[in-house]
Amino acid sequence: MSAVLKPSRIAPGIELSDPAAVADLLDDGAQAFLAELHRRFEPARQACLAERRRRQAGFDAGALPDFREDTRAIRDGNWRVAPVPAALLDRRVEITGPVDPKMVINALNSGANCYMADFEDSTAPTWDNLVAGQRALRAAIAGTLEFTADNGKRYALRPEDERAVLIVRPRGWHLDEKHVLVDAGPDQGGRGQRMSAALFDLGLFAWLNATALAAKDRGPYFYLPKLQSMEEAALWNEVLTHIEHELGLPQGQMKVTVLIETLPAAFEMDEILHALRGRIVGLNCGRWDYIFSYIKTLRAHRDRVLPERSQVTMTQPFLKSYSELLIQTCHRRGAHAMGGMAAQIPIGNDEEANEQALARVRADKLREVTAGHDGTWVAHPALIPLAREVFDERMPGPHQQHLGREEVIVTGRDLLVPSLGTITRIGFENNVEVCVRYLAAWLDGNGCVPIHWLMEDAATAEIARTQLWQWLHAADGGNTPLHLHDGTVIDEALFDRVLLNLPSRLAGQPIPGAGRVQEAIALLEELTHRATLEEFLTLPAYERI
């Protein structure tokens, strides 16, 4: 049951693309609630985004990220976050996935401890996907969600006490929701302002479900993505405090786990925990966005160019330091240190290749539990038993916060240390292929696809996209160009040749979103040739869906 606002609080001002089609979700009360979120928090969101641009200009001019002098007292202080609620104490295996009804049922039934329902990296934010996702989650919480596939297979929820605990991930601060416009006025040419996508996803989910979840003492719980600073965390805290007040929930009822998946945020882990200390239960190593952010933040630092994607594993020193610092920081503050996602997924038609893929996932989970992580992510239900076995064997209790990892000393230099490795022709061509295929699927409404038996989503595709840009533009300003391992110069001509040959390489393969491949090629070509690096692939792509 959704909360009810007093009539006087119902304000006009929201413009929806097709109000009748979503009247079941976005009634007058929901609209007023969302409009109020926009009016209260949009200026602060824009200020945070402006601050991101200001900081980046400094990095582009040669500065490097560092720990903040003005927040030393927070880092040195002796404080802990609020206690973790019972439902989130044991999070050893979390499954993640998009929010279509079949996925929601499969994930909740999967046997994982938690399910992160993802409106972000693995969802292409078409209006239909977002609306279907909100409906599916509301029905799941009510226990009524069912689904029948085109092949007739029927899906229903297991009993509530056998389902994974639901955690919802809204989109990040940088994205707008173009189907929800607020307060049309002359200064916007008669149209309203686009609402923040993050506030829309989280706000609507909370409006629809907070009361029901709080009644079961199940949250709502959220994963917050792509934060870059403690100010962004503080903004989330204000938003959540406001929502709790409006919906009549106890303060701190809504819990969050923050993904540390940007390079600037790695220098503010304590500060982010502190800003959210009344409600934060953990940090998560979002490794794929973190690698993307490392490339993006250090785009102008020629000495820190990364090797090809397949060589950027969690054993690279800068990634090892990041995960160890996260574990140490969380455990010192009473929070869980969640691990992340290995990209390998089961390979159905090749037993040997499947064994190798599973061995890599197992090695990744073993590294995580040994280092002190309190839980991990899997991309696919078939990986749950494997991850559980590794964590069960090494983590007898519900978590391992007692492992302080005090011996770990991570400096700013360690978080930024250059990586060794190469860029092979296969690695270069693979980046081009992944970008095009992922983008084609995304434009077609599918935000997560297997490519060469790896899970690809917005974060992994961003690594491929920003690497191509950085490798090509490394020669800007008169620098010597980078070379492939075989000696070939990396330049625009090489990129153009690979892109031109791609359609014939893809011919005959079943490609999700095949009808959008040419559009994806055109967009990648434009973004890669451009003199400045586009901040997020999904910003220009969103204008095309």
Ligand SMILES: CC(=O)SCCNC(=O)CCNC(=O)[C@H](O)C(C)(C)COP(=O)(O)OP(=O)(O)OC[C@H]1O[C@@H](n2cnc3c(N)ncnc32)[C@H](O)[C@@H]1OP(=O)(O)O
């Ligand atoms: C960087 C990050 O942000 S990581 C977090 C974001 N990424 C994710 O969440 C990845 C989610 N995973 C997926 O979307 C999928 O596993 C993919 C796209 C990688 C592979 O999907 P598929 O090719 O459909 O896998 P496959 O055919 O083996 O699926 C078998 C069954 O498992 C289900 N399944 C697969 N992944 C999931 C999942 N994550 N959650 C629930 N069910 C799943 C499928 O729906 C299918 O169900 P069915 O037998 O009832 O039809």
Ligand SMILES: O=CC(=O)O
């Ligand atoms: O969201 C997770 C990541 O790795 O990125």
Ligand SMILES: [Mg+2]
């Ligand atoms: Mg991410």
